[in-house]
Amino acid sequence: MSGAVLPGSGATRRLLRNATFVIGALIVGLVVVVAILAPWIAPYDPYAIDLGRRLVPPAWMEGGTPANWLGTDQLGRDYLSRLIYGARISLIIGVATVITSGIIGTTLGVLGGFYGGRIDDVVMFLITARLSIPVVLVALAVAGLLGTSFTLVILVLGLLLWDRFAVVARSTTMQLRTLDYVSAAWCAGSSHASVLLREILPNIATHLAVVATLEMALAILLEAALSFLGLGVPAPLPSWGLMISEAKEYMFFTPWVILVPGVALFVLVFGVNLLGDALRDMLGTDLSR
Amino acid sequence: MVRFLLRRLTVAILVALTVLTLSFLLTRLSGDLAISIAGPNATQQDVEMIRQAYGLNRPLAQQYLDWLVRAVQGDFGESFFFKDRVANLIAHRLPITLTLGLVGLALALVVALPLGIIAAVREGSYVDRGVMLVALIGQAMPSFWLGLILMVVLGLNLGWLPISGTGGWEYYVMPGIVLSFSAIPSLMRLTRSGMIEALSSDYIRTARAKGLSRISILVKHGFRNAAIPVVSIAAVQLGFMLGGSIVIETVFAMHGVGYLAWESISKNDFPVVQAVILVLALIYIALTLLADLLNAVLDPRLRTS
Amino acid sequence: MTALLEVQDLRVTFGGTAAVRGASLAVAKGETHCLVGESGCGKSVTSLAIMGLLARGGRREASALRFAGLEIGGLNEREMSRLRGDRMAMIFQEPMTSLNPAYTVGSQMTEVLRRHRGATRAQAVDRAAELLGRVGITAPGLRLGQFPHQLSGGLRQRVMIAMALMCDPELLIADEPTTALDVTVQAQILRLLAGLQRDLGLGILLITHDLGVVARIADRVSVMYAGEVVESAPTAELFGNPRHPYTRGLLACVPVPGKVKRGDPLGSIPGVVPRIPPGFRGCAFRDRCEYAHAECSGPIPRQQAGPGHEVLCTLALAA
Numbered sequence: 001m002s003g004a005v006l007p008g009s010g011a012t013r014r015l016l017r018n019a020t021f022v023i024g025a026l027i028v029g030l031v032v033v034v035a036i037l038a039p040w041i042a043p044y045d046p047y048a049i050d051l052g053r054r055l056v057p058p059a060w061m062e063g064g065t066p067a068n069w070l071g072t073d074q075l076g077r078d079y080l081s082r083l084i085y086g087a088r089i090s091l092i093i094g095v096a097t098v099i100t101s102g103i104i105g106t107t108l109g110v111l112g113g114f115y116g117g118r119i120d121d122v123v124m125f126l127i128t129a130r131l132s133i134p135v136v137l138v139a140l141a142v143a144g145l146l147g148t149s150f151t152l153v154i155l156v157l158g159l160l161l162w163d164r165f166a167v168v169a170r171s172t173t174m175q176l177r178t179l180d181y182v183s184a185a186w187c188a189g190s191s192h193a194s195v196l197l198r199e200i201l202p203n204i205a206t207h208l209a210v211v212a213t214l215e216m217a218l219a220i221l222l223e224a225a226l227s228f229l230g231l232g233v234p235a236p237l238p239s240w241g242l243m244i245s246e247a248k249e250y251m252f253f254t255p256w257v258i259l260v261p262g263v264a265l266f267v268l269v270f271g272v273n274l275l276g277d278a279l280r281d282m283l284g285t286d287l288s289r
Numbered sequence: 290m291v292r293f294l295l296r297r298l299t300v301a302i303l304v305a306l307t308v309l310t311l312s313f314l315l316t317r318l319s320g321d322l323a324i325s326i327a328g329p330n331a332t333q334q335d336v337e338m339i340r341q342a343y344g345l346n347r348p349l350a351q352q353y354l355d356w357l358v359r360a361v362q363g364d365f366g367e368s369f370f371f372k373d374r375v376a377n378l379i380a381h382r383l384p385i386t387l388t389l390g391l392v393g394l395a396l397a398l399v400v401a402l403p404l405g406i407i408a409a410v411r412e413g414s415y416v417d418r419g420v421m422l423v424a425l426i427g428q429a430m431p432s433f434w435l436g437l438i439l440m441v442v443l444g445l446n447l448g449w450l451p452i453s454g455t456g457g458w459e460y461y462v463m464p465g466i467v468l469s470f471s472a473i474p475s476l477m478r479l480t481r482s483g484m485i486e487a488l489s490s491d492y493i494r495t496a497r498a499k500g501l502s503r504i505s506i507l508v509k510h511g512f513r514n515a516a517i518p519v520v521s522i523a524a525v526q527l528g529f530m531l532g533g534s535i536v537i538e539t540v541f542a543m544h545g546v547g548y549l550a551w552e553s554i555s556k557n558d559f560p561v562v563q564a565v566i567l568v569l570a571l572i573y574i575a576l577t578l579l580a581d582l583l584n585a586v587l588d589p590r591l592r593t594s
Numbered sequence: 595m596t597a598l599l600e601v602q603d604l605r606v607t608f609g610g611t612a613a614v615r616g617a618s619l620a621v622a623k624g625e626t627h628c629l630v631g632e633s634g635c636g637k638s639v640t641s642l643a644i645m646g647l648l649a650r651g652g653r654r655e656a657s658a659l660r661f662a663g664l665e666i667g668g669l670n671e672r673e674m675s676r677l678r679g680d681r682m683a684m685i686f687q688e689p690m691t692s693l694n695p696a697y698t699v700g701s702q703m704t705e706v707l708r709r710h711r712g713a714t715r716a717q718a719v720d721r722a723a724e725l726l727g728r729v730g731i732t733a734p735g736l737r738l739g740q741f742p743h744q745l746s747g748g749l750r751q752r753v754m755i756a757m758a759l760m761c762d763p764e765l766l767i768a769d770e771p772t773t774a775l776d777v778t779v780q781a782q783i784l785r786l787l788a789g790l791q792r793d794l795g796l797g798i799l800l801i802t803h804d805l806g807v808v809a810r811i812a813d814r815v816s817v818m819y820a821g822e823v824v825e826s827a828p829t830a831e832l833f834g835n836p837r838h839p840y841t842r843g844l845l846a847c848v849p850v851p852g853k854v855k856r857g858d859p860l861g862s863i864p865g866v867v868p869r870i871p872p873g874f875r876g877c878a879f880r881d882r883c884e885y886a887h888a889e890c891s892g893p894i895p896r897q898q899a900g901p902g903h904e905v906l907c908t909l910a911l912a913a
Contacts, residue, residue, distance in 0.1 A: 125300065125304070128304050128577075131577075132577075133311070134531075134573070135532065136532065137547075137550055137565065138315065138566060140535065140551065141315060141550075144557070144562070217429065221429075224434075228536075229433075229535075229539055251441055262434040262438070265431050269429040269431070273428050277421075491686060491688050491692040492693055492695070494692070495754070496694070497675070497678070498683065499683075500674075500677065500706075500710060502675065503671070513694075513697075514696050589695065589696060
């Protein structure tokens with residue numbers, strides 16, 4: 001009686017959820033395809049410097065040319081080509097970070113949630129300690145000490161961004177542990193490892209997928225921020241954050257130089273977040289059913 | 290209640306000690322700190338001198354204990370680059386970062402709370418969807434890029450605000466806006482879900498049955514209960530904002546502790562970096578404790594049990 | 595007899611689902627009127643619809659909805675909120691969750707009087723303390739400063755009742771006020787309601803599924819089935835001379851000491867309350883009714899079965 005809903009709203013909701021999912025999937029899919037096909041679709045070598053053709057505006061602006069559809073940067077490199085190769089960096093960072101942090105966080109969370117007691121105390125302590133560490137600052141400090149490199153960014157972010165995986169894995173495992181079919185598996189004499197792998201993990205996977213989209217979006221943004229501050233991916237790699245950083249000296253005269261990579265970054269992260277939202281919505285209805 | 294807070298305090302102290310240890314280990318990551326400090330052009334002799342001067346030739350455990358004892362007393366040593374006590378440097382710069390963080394939080398709350406409440410009241414409508422879209426946009430916005438865009442638009446084109454630097458209140462507006470973007474999505478979502486739950490509760494039905502005004506039903510009876518988790522998340526978000534201030538302070542050339550840390554990292558000035566990490570972590574820990582305390586104050590069920 | 599509350603042909607729908615399908619009833623001044631029926635028959639929705647408190651998505655229509663001579667069907671939320679809590683009050687089934695956990699009992703009670711009567715804080719506190727005493731709460735001063743979670747379920751329901759009485763309402767709607775309480779507490783609350791009704795001349799519309807409660811305190815009973823009031827009569831008449839087959843079935847389910855012998859099978863009505871599809875015609879009870887015949891799927895007449903006794907049935911059942 002209290003939760004009465006219009007019958008039409010369920011259908012609209014499902015449609016909207018699909019729309020969210022469809023748009024998100026289109027954006028992310030497009031970026032993935034572009035990243036994979038980069039060598040074939042990029043019109044120029046992203047590293048080829050042409051000092052004679054510096055800061056050429058995009059084709060639709062005054063002084064632009066169809067030859068450099070998105071213009072050229074301060075060293076005369078083709079912006080579109082750099083953007084296309086830059087998608088690879090963002091995606092690899094995003095995926096690699098999620099895999100690393102996902103493994104760490106899920107392991108800790110599942111152990112804490114499953115065994116409880118002292119083990120859970122330790123896991124909770126680790127999560128609290130991790131949250132109190134300022135991520136950007138530590139990542140910058142490590143890069144400052146060890147020098148910048150692509151692998152280092154992945155490692156540092158992977159080692160720092162596991163907290164949400166752990167929190168979600170822990171709470172969902174705790175809920176599952178009390179359910180009948182898990183107890184049934186216990187009673188049937190299954191080993192700890194097999195209960196964890198066969199009963200728990202598959203059932204928390206969807207929740208972890210939502211976290212994965214959130215963390216991937218965060219990792220992409222953080223890589224861009226680190227590269228922007230000069231302590232992420234080293235030049236001349238075409239990281240979008242680095243492109244913004246290199247262009248910012250010119251932004252007061254030719255604002256499009258920061259607009260192009262910035263919009264690319266925003267759209268990709270937006271797409272990943274849309275996917276996460278659609279996933280969460282589906283989960284929400286599944287749980288209430 | 291008191292026991293709960295004592296337990297949280299114990300955990301907080303343990304976490305603080307862990308962070309102390311980690312920030313010590315962090316500077317030893319590179320292997321030989323003396324070489325890092327001396328820089329690439331230093332001779333073998335310079336490195337040896339630095340090793341002597343900073344006591345880096347002693348056993349690691351001894352260095353650690355020594356550092357720990359001093360850090361607990363608030364003595365973080367001396368900056369190689371600024372030639373000043375690290376504690377002094379931080380004390381000078383911290384007010385700027387704290388002000389910025391509070392401005393960011395205030396702006397975030399001013400935007401997130403009303404929007405979250407409106408979205409909840411109109412759940413499922415286009416207003417609600419619009420608000421959720423705002424949350425998604427805020428989540429996807431690269432803060433440093435937004436900062437640059439604001440500098441061009443508000444600073445250069447419109448000339449409303451100073452482009453960058455440290456100074457009066459007008460210097461805090463743009464960085465504050467950028468910083469608030471990072472906290473708005475989570476605060477808004479939490480306000481919305483909390484309000485939806487509160488508005489469907491039996492006590493709201495009672496409030497309506499009593500014939501109370503709409504404002505009183507929404508704010509006094511609805512938001513008062515939805516606010517409890519929002520307040521504690523707001524405190525935690527302030528901690529995250531201070532931690533993220535390094536990016537924004539660098540973009541806007543604001544001389545707070547974030548900017549100090551960035552300068553020190555590029556100058557290999559490790560005592561300063563270490564101290565900033567520690568201070569920000571301690572502030573975060575203090576804020577989570579404060580959140581627990583606020584929770585207890587706001588929730589009578591916690592307070593009186 | 596002037597009707598304090600008059601409901602004619604009330605219809606409530608949630609989306610395409612009809613929860614109430616043309617219910618009519620009247621509560622006289624100073625009368626205790628019980629609305630009974632199985633769960634899901636629409637009695638709670640009826641009470642909420644009268645108060646204008648339907649959940650989101652609920653639509654209400656009625657050919658007449660009059661309170662003390664005033665047509666309230668067309669009032670907007672703001673106009674309704676002036677009546678609610680002032681001249682018509684309501685208490686609910688769930689005393690555990692119906693009070694706001696964030697405020698003291700005193701704060702929640704006084705705001706009613708301050709809102710509707712512009713009373714000062716001191717006046718409102720005095721009134722609240724007086725009413726807490728009236729509903730049988732000892733040490734009202736102490737209770738006013740306490741939070742809901744510090745009170746037992748029975749105490750909370752007493753607080754709810756006292757809160758509903760703050761402005762001396764003419765009508766009190768009580769939606770299963772005792773269902774969530776212990777049996778001993780149930781009796782106390784019922785005695786309290788009956789006493790209040792007698793002393794204050796309050797009109798009470800009591801929603802319940804418990805015929806034992808009805809027999810004890812009702813002046814008049816309306817029986818609801820699948821969104822319709824199928825029979826309405828003074829209490830003694832209804833218990834002594836039930837006309838509708840559903841009412842008879844309902845009464846047969848209650849063991850009455852002295853009448854039902856130990857070991858005799860207790861009555862039961864086969865089947866469950868059906869879901870009523872849109873455009874449904876005829877008697878909703880016909881599938882469960884042993885007297886059902888062809889006319890039951892046509893329009894059902896409202897028959898007068900005695901003074902103040904109405905029944906919605908095609909049969910003129912003998913006593």
